[in-house]
Amino acid sequence: MPEVQYQKILLSNLKHDLTTPINAILGYSELILDYLKEGSYSEFTSDIQSIFQSGEEILSEINVIFSNKAGSSEETIGALIENNKLQFVIRTPLATILGITELALEQCHSLAPDIKNDVESSLQKIFQAGISLSNKSKNVNAFSDSAVESLFTDYRSDLYSKEISNRLYAYHPQVAIQVLSGNLVIIDDEVSNLELLEKIFEQSNHSIQSFNSPNVGLSFLEKEYANVDLILLDILMPDMNGLELLEKLKSHPGCQNIPVIILSAVDEIDSVTKAIELGADDFLYKPINRTLLNARINNALENKFFRDKEKRYQQKIKDEQEKSESLLLNILPKSTAERLKKGETLISDDISCATVLFADIIGFTGISSKIGAEKIVHLLNTVFSKFDELCTIHSLEKIKTIGDSYMLAGGIPEASDNHAISVVEMALDMLAIMPILSEKSGHQLNLRIGIHSGSLFAGIIGKNKFIYDVWGDTVNVASRMEAFGEKDKITVSSQSYKLLSDNYQFKKREIIDIPGKGKMQTYFLIGRK
Numbered sequence: 001m002p003e004v005q006y007q008k009i010l011l012s013n014l015k016h017d018l019t020t021p022i023n024a025i026l027g028y029s030e031l032i033l034d035y036l037k038e039g040s041y042s043e044f045t046s047d048i049q050s051i052f053q054s055g056e057e058i059l060s061e062i063n064v065i066f067s068n069k070a071g072s073s074e075e076t077i078g079a080l081i082e083n084n085k086l087q088f089v090i091r092t093p094l095a096t097i098l099g100i101t102e103l104a105l106e107q108c109h110s111l112a113p114d115i116k117n118d119v120e121s122s123l124q125k126i127f128q129a130g131i132s133l134s135n136k137s138k139n140v141n142a143f144s145d146s147a148v149e150s151l152f153t154d155y156r157s158d159l160y161s162k163e164i165s166n167r168l169y170a171y172h173p174q175v176a177i178q179v180l181s182g183n184l185v186i187i188d189d190e191v192s193n194l195e196l197l198e199k200i201f202e203q204s205n206h207s208i209q210s211f212n213s214p215n216v217g218l219s220f221l222e223k224e225y226a227n228v229d230l231i232l233l234d235i236l237m238p239d240m241n242g243l244e245l246l247e248k249l250k251s252h253p254g255c256q257n258i259p260v261i262i263l264s265a266v267d268e269i270d271s272v273t274k275a276i277e278l279g280a281d282d283f284l285y286k287p288i289n290r291t292l293l294n295a296r297i298n299n300a301l302e303n304k305f306f307r308d309k310e311k312r313y314q315q316k317i318k319d320e321q322e323k324s325e326s327l328l329l330n331i332l333p334k335s336t337a338e339r340l341k342k343g344e345t346l347i348s349d350d351i352s353c354a355t356v357l358f359a360d361i362i363g364f365t366g367i368s369s370k371i372g373a374e375k376i377v378h379l380l381n382t383v384f385s386k387f388d389e390l391c392t393i394h395s396l397e398k399i400k401t402i403g404d405s406y407m408l409a410g411g412i413p414e415a416s417d418n419h420a421i422s423v424v425e426m427a428l429d430m431l432a433i434m435p436i437l438s439e440k441s442g443h444q445l446n447l448r449i450g451i452h453s454g455s456l457f458a459g460i461i462g463k464n465k466f467i468y469d470v471w472g473d474t475v476n477v478a479s480r481m482e483a484f485g486e487k488d489k490i491t492v493s494s495q496s497y498k499l500l501s502d503n504y505q506f507k508k509r510e511i512i513d514i515p516g517k518g519k520m521q522t523y524f525l526i527g528r529k
Contacts (some may be wrong), residue, residue, distance in 0.1 A: 017136050018062050024129035024192065025055040025097060028122040035115045035122075044107065047100050050128060054093035058133070061089045062401035080211050090137060094130060101127045137235065139216060174209040181205035182229030182301045187245065188263070189237040198345075200290055206297075212241040218248060225254035230300050233280075235264035235271060243274055257307065259300040263288060286491045331412050332468045333397055350460030355413035355423040355453040355496060356399075356470065356478035357385075362446040364404040380404065381439055386433055394426045399470055405482075409470055412458045420453050420499035424525065427451065427490045434488075450481025452493040480514045481522065490525040505529055 029052040038046050101123050108120045142244050184206050188194050194210045201208055209228075211217035214237050221228060228380050231249070235242035242262060249255040259281040263273065272283050281303070282296050323335070332340065341345055361383065368376045380401075387406050391398045397414075399407040408426065411419030438445045444504040454474035461469045477493055485491035497506060 018133065019059065021129035021133040021136065022055055022059045022062070025126050025133075026052060026059070028125045028129075029055060029427045032119050035119050039112055039115070041111070042382050044104065044111070045119045051097050051100050053105075057093045058090045065089070090133070094134060094137075098130045098134075101130065130249065153354065175450070181207075181228055182297075182304075183207045184209070184230050184232060184297070185213055185217065185221060185228050186232045187233035187237075187242075188212060188232075189214070190234070190485050193263075194236065195436050197288070200293065201290070204294075214242070214245045218245060221249065221255050221258075222252060225252070225258060228255075229304055230297060231258055231260045233260055233262055235262060235275070243271070243278060246275065246278045246280060257304075259304050261296055261300060331466075332460070336413055336468055340460070346459075349413055349455050349458060351412050351458055351470075352415070353419070353453060354409055354456055354470075354474065355420045355451060355457075355499075356409045356475055357407070357423050357427060357449060357451050358479050358482035358504045359406045359427070359447050359449045361404040362448055362483055363444070367443050379443065382441065383437055383445065386437065387430060390426055390429050390433075394422045394429075396422055397468075398428055400467065409456075409458075412456075420451075420496055421503060423451055424490070424492075424496075424500055424504060427525070428527075431488060431490070446487045448482055448487055449485065449490045450478055450485050450492075451490065451496050452481050453477035453496040453499055477517065477520075480517060480520075484512050484514060484522070486524075490526060492523050494521045494523070500525075503529055 016381065021252055023378060025307065030049055032048045033045065033052070036048065105120065105127070108116055108123070111119055161224070163250050181204065184201070186194060186197050188210075189212050191212055194212060198208055198210060211220065218240075221231070233242045233246060237245075245264070245442070246260060249258070249260065256279070260279065260283040261284060262272075262275045262280045263284050263286060275283055281300050284293060284296060288448040331337075334406065336347055369381075371379075384401055384406060387408075391408055394410075396408050396410045397412055399406070399409055408417060409427075410423040416422065430449065431447060434445050434447055454472075454477070456470050456472035456474040458468070458470045460466050479495055481491045491509075492500065492506070500506075505528070507526055509522045509524060511521055513519050
């Protein structure tokens with residue numbers, strides 16, 4: 001294509017990119033002026049009119065710069081841009097738009113409630129368009145004369161790198177037709193028709209698979225659908241006509257999203273209607289017009305590319321959402337996570353009765369002084385991961401780890417009638433696996449466990465690195481039960497004892513004077529009854 005023609009196409013696209021944000025500025029300004037008609041907002045109205053006038057001024061400058069003489073053989077793109085100094089010409093009115101818009105956004109609070117949101121939203125769109133225009137005007141200078149030819153060479157070489165291929169087609173169809181390529185499957189029972197189509201595509205970059213049997217073609221597509229971009233399908237065929245084959249394709253999970261162009265000598269409107277109803281993307285009558293066929297194929301391939309791209313983005317979004325939800329569930333209880341996703345910002349619950357457990361690895365300080373940091377982390381991770389598994393088995397909620405201490409609770413966030421029993425069963429299992437963990441790690445690992453039941457508060461603490469936590473007197477007492485316990489024993493408070501005495505055996509301890517709580521009766525859990 002001659003250089004001048006490239007110049008014209010590129011200039012058209014540059015002008016389009018620059019006028020798009022201007023159209024947004026003018027359009028939203030007019031909308032705001034309509035919103036303000038019914039009220040007494042003379043000062044506000046004056047500001048919006050200034051935005052509108054500045055937008056018209058920029059549009060006028062752009063029209064002058066990209067006048068009809070632009071792109072002629074006498075004046076190249078580089079010279080045009082350099083001589084008109086686009087960025088400097090629009091600087092003042094653009095600064096006016098951005099400045100007034102920011103001020104207007106701050107004044108939106110004075111507007112009537114019924115128009116405030118609409119005006120604010122429109123002002124934000126104007127500001128975004130202004131920023132976009134500023135960026136685009138800076139980028140214009142990157143289009144030097146030497147870049148023009150290489151730019152279009154790149155466009156022709158790879159369909160999926162053409163950000164403006166759809167607009168190029170509007171200006172010069174041959175450019176877009178040269179650009180697009182794909183894996184095509186042609187199904188037609190007439191060998192002569194297949195030969196003609198193969199001849200038409202001989203000079204193209206398309207990869208062609210031809211079948212003169214609809215059944216063989218269908219079998220191929222059901223296996224190789226992932227490698228097919230477009231199907232060209234005849235209507236009148238023996239054994240299975242094109243409409244029947246189309247119906248089968250659109251019912252197949254792998255084939256249903258492949259675009260189909262129907263080719264037929266039958267010019268009945270009913271056939272066209274039926275084909276479209278069954279999911280055909282286009283319809284062409286024989287004899288085939290080569291230019292029209294190329295244009296239709298170009299359009300179908302381009303549509304498929306963007307559909308595929310959208311699906312990839314949707315799948316990526318879905319995958320990221322699943323990752324986020326999985327991460328959220330590792331931090332929060334499921335019901336709490338659901339409340340957070342629904343928009344609750346302050347999540348707190350009064351729990352009338354729950355059971356809290358603290359467990360501490362005895363002598364861990366001595367162990368950590370003998371081994372390196374990596375081994376310490378590995379050891380703790382091994383122990384606490386087993387505790388996490390037990391939490392899941394017993395339907396309990398892990399609250400957190402504090403150094404070599406492990407904290408969990410039962411009866412939160414949902415109430416449970418057997419929360420104390422679940423926590424005690426968890427505690428027994430924790431003691432039971434410690435000898436196994438000791439043998440595997442090569443270190444003697446012992447636990448001291450404390451349990452207390454009562455009311456508490458639960459909720460999310462923090463905004464960024466938030467955690468689900470519990471607090472209240474019940475938590476403090478449970479911590480004291482662990483601190484005043486003994487190695488490889490489970491110490492429970494009198495409140496927990498009352499909930500558990502029907503199912504478990506206990507040994508009454510001497511009354512303990514606990515700092516901050518006074519004298520308390522506690523018990524050692526002996527085992528199940």
